[in-house]
Amino acid sequence: DIVMTQTPLSLSVTPGQPASISCKSSQSLLHSDGKTYLYWYLQKPGQSPQLLIYEVSSRFSGVPDRFSGSGSGTDFTLKISRVEAEDVGVYYCMQGIHLRFGQGTKLEIK
Amino acid sequence: QVQLQESGPGLVKPSGTLSLTCAVSGGSISSSNWWSWVRQPPGKGLEWIGEIYHSGSTNYNPSLKSRVTISVDKSKNQFSLKLSSVTAADTAVYYCAHLFSYYYYMDVWGKGTTVTVSS
Numbered sequence A: 001d002i003v004m005t006q007t008p009l010s011l012s013v014t015p016g017q018p019a020s021i022s023c024k025s026s027q028s029l030l031h032s033d034g035k036t037y038l039y040w041y042l043q044k045p046g047q048s049p050q051l052l053i054y055e056v057s058s059r060f061s062g063v064p065d066r067f068s069g070s071g072s073g074t075d076f077t078l079k080i081s082r083v084e085a086e087d088v089g090v091y092y093c094m095q096g097i098h099l100r101f102g103q104g105t106k107l108e109i110k
Numbered sequence B: 001q002v003q004l005q006e007s008g009p010g011l012v013k014p015s016g017t018l019s020l021t022c023a024v025s026g027g028s029i030s031s032s033n034w035w036s037w038v039r040q041p042p043g044k045g046l047e048w049i050g051e052i053y054h055s056g057s058t059n060y061n062p063s064l065k066s067r068v069t070i071s072v073d074k075s076k077n078q079f080s081l082k083l084s085s086v087t088a089a090d091t092a093v094y095y096c097a098h099l100f101s102y103y104y105y106m107d108v109w110g111k112g113t114t115v116t117v118s119s
Helices: none
Strands: A004-007 A010-013 A019-025 A038-043 A050-054 A067-072 A075-080 A089-095 A105-109 B003-007 B018-025 B034-040 B047-053 B058-060 B068-073 B078-083 B092-100 B105-109 B113-117
Touching: A004 A089, A010 A019, A019 A038, A019 A089, A038 A067, A050 A067, A050 B105, A075 A089, B003 B092, B003 B105, B018 B034, B018 B092, B018 B113, B034 B068, B034 B105, B047 B068, B047 B078, B047 B092, B058 B068, B078 B092
Parallel strands: A010 A105
Antiparallel strands: A004 A019, A019 A075, A038 A050, A038 A089, A067 A075, A089 A105, B003 B018, B018 B078, B034 B047, B034 B092, B047 B058, B068 B078, B092 B105, B092 B113
16 A cells, blocks of 8 residues: 655744645656656644645646646645645645555644 | 435444445436545544445455445445444544546545444
8 A cells, every 4th residue: 555654744834934744745746647646635723624726736627826836756735835725724645556644734824 | 426325323232233324416426437445543544445446356455355345326326334343443434435546546525424333
């Protein structure tokens, strides 16, 4: 089974400042079809998860461009260029080969 | 735009079977996509339970596979989850989700339904 490990598990960010979350997988997420099945979801307080990023770096429809994803193989990063109050919640990376989530990273505003 | 709505008993007795349904509106369950169940225990992270295609093909999380059955009812445009031999550890919010096949992402989620396992 592919294990996903996120760091940090929590972070507190001043509005307007950047934030970065790391996600490491225990095996490469590069599939034989050439795609890398790594996703990022945000679960805002009291809400269902929402898709932010798919296939490492593609922003889902309607996601602000302050969110960006990068990485390859086993190491991935979600970056928020300038954190806003509406970005609070728990961020999860997910691998799509066996559909497993990371532990989640809780983002709070300072 | 597809919308999903979970329904089912909010309380299940230990050793019993948890049964939930996800009603699909705004689209057909027979579209070329998968339909998933995800759960979240109180204060914890997300756990994928399994998925079903309209043909009836399924994939399950190995950790739950022996207790899970996901089925589809095309006539009612809905799919269902059954989890047997439940314990308190199965207490969670259960979400259904639409999984877009081409990119294999879950783009539409239901609001979730809370299931408590208790006598």
